[in-house]
Amino acid sequence: MSEKVNKDRRKTLFKIIVISIVAIIFVPILYSGIYLYAFWDPYGRFYDVPVAFVNLDKKVIKEGKEYNVGKDIEDNLRKNNKVGWRFVSYDEAKKGVSGTKYYALILIPEDFSKNISEAASGNLVKPTVLYEANKGKNFVFAQVSERAAESIKSEVASSIQEQTTKSLAGSLYNVKDSLSEANKGASSLVDGTVKLLNGSNQLDTGLAKAATGAKQLQSGLEKAYTGEAQLTTGVDSLLSGLNKFKGGLTQNSEGINQLVGGAKALSDGMAAVASGTSKANLSQGLTTAADSIAQIKGALNQVASILATSSDPQSIGTAQTILNGLVNTINTKKLEENLRTAAGSASSLTNNLNQLSTAASKVSAGTNTVASTLSTTQSNALSGVNQLIDGANKLKGGSQELSNGLNTAVKKTGELASGLATLNNGTKDLSNGLNSLSDGTVKLRDGLNSGYNTMNNSLKFGIEDISSFVTNPLTLSDVSINTVNYYGEGLAPYFISLSLWLGAMLMNLILSLTKLSKVVQNKYIKTYLGTFIAGSVLVMLQAVILSSVLIAALGLQPTNQFVFYLENMFISVVFFSIMYGVSYAIGVVGTPILFVLFILQLASSGGTFPIETAPGFFRVLSPFFPMTYTVEGLRMIISGINSIRLTQISFFLLTFMLIFLISGFVVNRTFKGLKSIKAEEE
Incomplete structure (x- = not known):
């Protein structure tokens, strides 16, 4: 058992x-x-994990362009099933993250598009994306949602980079075009500088000649100034002679009047002698006649002397001919002697009285003719002398002004010569400077040309191409070994x-x-x-x-x-x-x-x-x-x-x-x- x-x-x-x-x-x-x-593929089942997304952004229009980035991000996320996006209000999102409803929230603030528009135009204001996760709820997913926020950041950054790069690339092409234009301008500047240098050399030569000419002009003006002084002296002498001539004409006028008076007295005396031979006191009359003849002779000599200095050759010549004829015709000295002799012996003059009376009448008539001619000539001569005196006075005034002007011209010409010499030295410095400028413009042209060629060789891309390249400068070729899916x-x-x-x-x-x-x-x-x-x-x-x-x-x-x-x-x-x-x-x-x-x-x-x-x-x-x-x-x-x-x-x-x-x-x-x-x- x-x-x-x-x-x-x-x-x-x-x-x-x-x-x-x-x-x-x-x-x-x-x-x-x-x-x-x-946990075989937990990342592949995040589409059931709720994440709140809040868009408070307000669109902005700047420089004709609309910025509504928050809406663009929201539209993209609605097509994205990597996580369980929930598009809710800020209060609900905040409450859900603090509780158990949402694992995280991502918030786009209201100034997001505004800041991006500022950044695109060069004012570097960084836009902000707010990320809040309940990491105690699930740390691993918090890491995943954080990467989602980083992905949004990268996406927006890529957009900003694209816009900025387009602007920069456009500026580079503008710089290249500007360099091309600058190169052309520099070439023109080189040509202009060469012409300017040639002109400067010609200016230098011309100024040297001008300086020499200014010295010659100064010398000539000094001679002119000396000649002008002599002219002034001559004008003064002319005025003095004209004044004397005017005085002589006045005296000549008085002599003519005396001649006319003497001729008249002679004629009257001869008439009285002729008619009064029978009168008593013939001796006294003859004596008086002799005295008158002496006066006529003196007046005729004076008129002849004055006419010899007259300015009207034709009139003076005529008058002088008549007077010389009278003087030659009448032997006044002999007549005077005879009259005086006759005064002693009245009987010897009777035969000559008739001849004397006839001659006296001729003398009176000729004297009147000469007096009339001389009076007209004298009047014309006096008027011409007055005009000549006025002209001489004006010439004297002009000569004085000319003297002052020539004196000033001499001084200024000296200053001009000195200034031209200084300017000539300056043009030499200018030529040296222009030589340096010419070298510099050649270097500038060559440098601009080199810069343009460098940029032209480097800028082998279009604006869209460079924008795409900078935004995404590399392609990650994943040749990883031992792949785990x-x-x-x-x-x-x-x-x-x-x-x-x-x-x-x-x-x-x-x-x-x-x-x-x-x-x-x-x-x-x-x-x-x-x-x-x-x-x-x-x-x-x-x-x-x-x-x-x-x-x-x-x-x-x-x-x-x-x-x-x-x-x-x-x-x-x-x-x-x-x-x-x-x-x-x-x-x-x-x-x-x-x-x-x-x-x-x-x-x-x-x-x-x-x-x-x-x-x-x-x-x-x-x-x-x-x-x-x-x-x-x-x-x-x-x-x-x-x-x-x-x-x-x-x-x-x-x-x-x-x-x-x-x-x-x-x-x-x-x-x-x-x-x-x-x-x-x-």
């Missing part, structure tokens, strides 16, 4: 163990499959390793309990190698099931499925070898130790973040844990195989397996040998 009970108990225990083994076989898939399934693929090596470790640990624990309970009576399975083989088969089965589910259910696509299966099976055996060696050496007590090793490997294997980001303690431990190599090997098989490195990893894992298997066996045998020796001693 007791034997039957024990047999039934072993059967029941065997069933429990079998069920446990079956359950443990599915532990890795439960651990890895469920977790990886839940999903978040779950990236985490799969880490979770596969954890799952296989946990599955191997539980499988080793069940096999250890089975061995202690002596449920299995097969001698081969009870041996060290037999248990190892049985456990290896079971953990490899775990690996096959896990690999199949990941490929079939989750769509994991390793670079080589066969190698993927083989690698997982190999990892399972390695992990089981480590655990079997530890438990064989120290028994069930090794399970907690293996669990501690499991915990340490979570932080030191680099399964999530690069090991370089871990604290130094874990970086030191990392090379000594097998999971470090299993994670790296599985990453290669899933995303891209590096055969050399994979071979090295396999060698390291095989080393771990052999060390623990051999060490466990040796330690176990050593302990049993010590126990046997101790038992024998007892």
